[in-house]
Amino acid sequence: MDLQERIARRRSGRQHGGVIVDREQLSPVVHLAEPVGRVPVLERLLDALEAVFDDELPPPVAVVGPPGSGTSAVVTAAFDALNEQLSGSNRAIATTTRGGRSEPATWFVAVDGRRVESAFAFYRAVLSGLSTERVPNGGVGTDELRERVRERLAPADRRAIVAIDHHDEPGTLGADRVRELLAPVADSVATVAVGQREPDGHRGPTVTVPSYRDHELVDVITERASSGLAAGAIDHDAVRDLAGWADGNAHDALAALFGAAVLATEDDADRVEHRHLEVARADVPEDGVHVGRPLALSATRQQALLALVELDAADRSISETATAIADRSSLTAGTVERFLYELADDGVLERIPLRSGDTSGRQPSAVEPRFPTLAFRSLSTAREDGESVE
DNA sequence: GATCCACGGGAATACACGGATG
């Protein structure tokens, strides 16, 4: 971001009288082009992928690190940069049409496992990373897409490095499943499995990403605050505090910062006050899930979660909560109930056993969010237009 | 017309508890 741009953003921030100047810079689900303080890790990832610089296929790589350590950030940043230099779109355009032979090219495709859960969606994601053509999202079979991927990589000297991010989270495509899907093009594709643990039976280099150390996390927060918040909207002590509290987890820190900024905005305050941070921190559950999890859900599920957050249903049974949510949305109580059970199973919600006065029957339980609700509420694009039809 | 996907609805199964049974 150049100086002009920074100034422009500050001005517009001032004009709106807001604490938040640039939501994107502040959002815990957005990665920076150059992650702060992760250079050594980037280097090790490049080492592991070394072979691509000789136009060869690297071994399968695993990138592992604890929650909030920036595994995703590192991989997306590296892949973007590598694509700039090595992908077909930059090298091959001029030459493919001439002489009939194509230049060597390597594509780097990062697939977000949270948003890509079926074979169809997977091939779709890979294909759109491999070409600039529009990829259909319906009306065509999975086989068809797989075939297109194969054709795309058919010429010798064309390769793809496919990262599967969050491969070890519930509901995502596991590394073994991805291997299966890529089997038809195994000769021209290498994988990078990104998650909290190595895939079972992993052979190949592993890049380990450590938690942020305290001062590194301070840098991360400072960087985000300086580009995302109005000048002087938060002081350094508060940032240090926040970093200490987050204990190396950048997601938690950024989610709290974002939440506090949202609260300050709603408060019409001109800076992020201690009380905002206090509440925002309490809103980030200990050992919770990344806010990207709920944000990757279908619009209807997000609607249900938005309603749930409004409801504060900590002491209501799941079925009561489900009916209450159904009343505020276009969904059926039965469907919402199933959603709630599913989400609890996946760890997005937590089930709290409910001691009911009633004697007979199985004990009901309540659910509560295990994600930062302030950030979710503000970032979710699903609208809860409460109009219940019928 | 083909295809994918998510909702909806309901059947099947698990659990809690009191009371009956051996």
Next chain:
DNA sequence: CATCCGTGTATTCCCGTGGATC
């Protein structure tokens, strides 16, 4: 006393259907 049974809920599982897309 241990176990089984019946009833009422809670929870999980499964599959048909319809909307959206090409």
